[in-house]
Amino acid sequence: MRSLFVWKITLSTLTLYTCLIWLVAVKSSALSGTRLIACDVGQGDAFLIIDGSAQILIDGGPNNKVTDCLSRYVPFWDRKLELVILTHPEADHFTGLIDVFKRYRVETFLGNGLKNSTQSYQVLEDLVRREGSQTLFPNTVNHLRIGLIYLDLLWPTSDHLSTHTDISNGYNNFSLVFTLKRGDFKALFTGDIEPEISSQIPRLSDVDVLKIPHHGSKNGLTEELLNATTPEKAIISVGKNQWGHPHLEVLKMLEDANVEIHRTDLEGDIILDLD
Amino acid sequence: MSTKPIKTSFPFTESQFFFWTLIIFIIIFRFYQTQPTYHLTNIIRISGYVRSEPIRYDTAQSVKLAGLKAYLPRYPEIDYGDFIVIEGAVGEKGKLLKPVLINHQTSTNFLYQTRKQIINEYRQILPEPHSSLVVGVVLGAKSSIPEDFWQALKKTGTAHVVVASGMNVTLVAGFLMNFLVTIINRKKAIIFALLGIWLYTMLSGFDAPLVRAAIMGSIAFSAQGLGKLYSAWRALFLSAALMLIFTPSWLTDLGFILSFLATASLMLFESKINRLISFIPNPFREGLATSLAAQIGVAPILYLTFGQLSILSPLINALILWTIPLITIIGGVGAIASLIHPVLSLPFIYAVYPLTSWFIFVVEFFS
Numbered sequence: 001m002r003s004l005f006v007w008k009i010t011l012s013t014l015t016l017y018t019c020l021i022w023l024v025a026v027k028s029s030a031l032s033g034t035r036l037i038a039c040d041v042g043q044g045d046a047f048l049i050i051d052g053s054a055q056i057l058i059d060g061g062p063n064n065k066v067t068d069c070l071s072r073y074v075p076f077w078d079r080k081l082e083l084v085i086l087t088h089p090e091a092d093h094f095t096g097l098i099d100v101f102k103r104y105r106v107e108t109f110l111g112n113g114l115k116n117s118t119q120s121y122q123v124l125e126d127l128v129r130r131e132g133s134q135t136l137f138p139n140t141v142n143h144l145r146i147g148l149i150y151l152d153l154l155w156p157t158s159d160h161l162s163t164h165t166d167i168s169n170g171y172n173n174f175s176l177v178f179t180l181k182r183g184d185f186k187a188l189f190t191g192d193i194e195p196e197i198s199s200q201i202p203r204l205s206d207v208d209v210l211k212i213p214h215h216g217s218k219n220g221l222t223e224e225l226l227n228a229t230t231p232e233k234a235i236i237s238v239g240k241n242q243w244g245h246p247h248l249e250v251l252k253m254l255e256d257a258n259v260e261i262h263r264t265d266l267e268g269d270i271i272l273d274l275d
Numbered sequence: 276m277s278t279k280p281i282k283t284s285f286p287f288t289e290s291q292f293f294f295w296t297l298i299i300f301i302i303i304f305r306f307y308q309t310q311p312t313y314h315l316t317n318i319i320r321i322s323g324y325v326r327s328e329p330i331r332y333d334t335a336q337s338v339k340l341a342g343l344k345a346y347l348p349r350y351p352e353i354d355y356g357d358f359i360v361i362e363g364a365v366g367e368k369g370k371l372l373k374p375v376l377i378n379h380q381t382s383t384n385f386l387y388q389t390r391k392q393i394i395n396e397y398r399q400i401l402p403e404p405h406s407s408l409v410v411g412v413v414l415g416a417k418s419s420i421p422e423d424f425w426q427a428l429k430k431t432g433t434a435h436v437v438v439a440s441g442m443n444v445t446l447v448a449g450f451l452m453n454f455l456v457t458i459i460n461r462k463k464a465i466i467f468a469l470l471g472i473w474l475y476t477m478l479s480g481f482d483a484p485l486v487r488a489a490i491m492g493s494i495a496f497s498a499q500g501l502g503k504l505y506s507a508w509r510a511l512f513l514s515a516a517l518m519l520i521f522t523p524s525w526l527t528d529l530g531f532i533l534s535f536l537a538t539a540s541l542m543l544f545e546s547k548i549n550r551l552i553s554f555i556p557n558p559f560r561e562g563l564a565t566s567l568a569a570q571i572g573v574a575p576i577l578y579l580t581f582g583q584l585s586i587l588s589p590l591i592n593a594l595i596l597w598t599i600p601l602i603t604i605i606g607g608v609g610a611i612a613s614l615i616h617p618v619l620s621l622p623f624i625y626a627v628y629p630l631t632s633w634f635i636f637v638v639e640f641f642s
Contacts, residue, residue, distance in 0.1 A: 012601075013626065016626045016629050016630070017626065019629035019632075020625055020626065020628055020629050023628065023629060023632060042333075062333075062334065063333040063334065063349075064421070065421070065422075067402075067403050067421070068403055068404070068421050068423065068424075070402065071402035071403045071404070071405075074402070076401065076402045076405070076628065077625075079399060079400065095334075095349070095350070098350055102395070102398060102399075103398045103399055103403075103406075104399075105399075119348065119350060119351055119376075120348060120349065120350035120351070122351075123350045123351050123352075
């Protein structure tokens, strides 16, 4: 009787671990490689860049859908994100990061240095502090390397930060703007910057992928920015919203320039293989 | 329960009839006596401990306090057991309009802390929806389940596994008894098992189905310990009566109603159905018999309340129910291990992963 019980437990343990090993094998082959993923988080931004076992998360979206996205593309045994970037502290960009910080270990956190006075942002700040991640801001760093991925911070410049302290018009124009390079691939991330800033961003250059600023609002992309970056593909992270994003003007501008448009509201998660 | 009911007929003699009528009158009296009365549009400030698990939505969470329901911003997250002060206007249907969170103190109570620590441990080791599924199955904590997955569970008629259910209590009781009788004598084992049941019920948040199962379990175990006859039907009605006398508002609680109907249906039909479908191999047969039997009582209520009924539900349940005892026990042992040291819980939590993978695969396939 007793030996039967022991036998049963041993057998089920072995079965479970065999299944586990198979799952690990299947997942690791399916999830390897280098990819840029625009998570479908509704009206907001959340981008995941995966390079081997390193992950970079750019913004967290307006809800905790980003954790589902992470579960889909990050193997289940990897619970560490190498870098989390918050382009600017607005609810549709930071809210999802609260759950990310609760669930994942975050090695480095890069923000734009501004604070939001809402209760939810304070929750995030507390979590970042408790996590003990290395915390970086644009005036302390302008290049970053994570594995084979290089980040070049273009905006906000320390000049802009020291001369503009008024945040009553919102955080959009303080959004972190940066290029992300891996091998020959190059992408520009633009947060929610508005037209008057696009012309001031220094060192813009040709890229493969452009993250369209401000969820495709006409108060975002400009001809100037498009001409300076000449992307092949454009990603618009957008969901159901009351402002009519993405605006037709922006879509037309991209069509006229023969840019391939990818929208999260139409395609769900957008996955670009960078290998 | 590990004790089989000895008689399953209704226990009505004249004196018993009098006893039950009296109980019903007390319940009705208590129900009207404890209904809170609020005047509409009054601005009020209410404070108290959160006694049921808040429900979390995309950008909001709904909290019940003093008979009123308030929709607060999603963060800071309010947990079961926390002390809060909210202000707002009383609206219709017991809603608190324009609520503002004035004060929020997270609970320092040992049990609530432990619960939170266990939930966090799972969230940090397993990805979604695996972690929510385990936490839901083990502790009945459904508040963090991703919206999409919750919809899929509802659609496939499997949401019952992640809400606190009597089955959990039965599993805990069974596991404790089997384990304890190997080290101490039966009478002592019963006392510890009883303690374990109530500790678990508290840890899981005192939801109606758990309390129902805990009371029934206690009656069964006590009867066994004292060598008395045990009638499952009497235990069922007695637990209902006790619960309604103490918390009359449960009378309109869907979880309470479903729990009693499901239990009654199981007692009436499960073994008969099991015999009818004896051609189906286990472990699927037991799952199918259980879910078909429970459906008989539960389906009409679900249809009346939600207007939807999944015809495939018994089939889907048959495919997944066998994983639930395993997830509960392995996950529960992992939870206890994590309290000693997080590293100790890893082998258990990873052992659960293949099971939750199967569960999630089935649910997503059919939704």
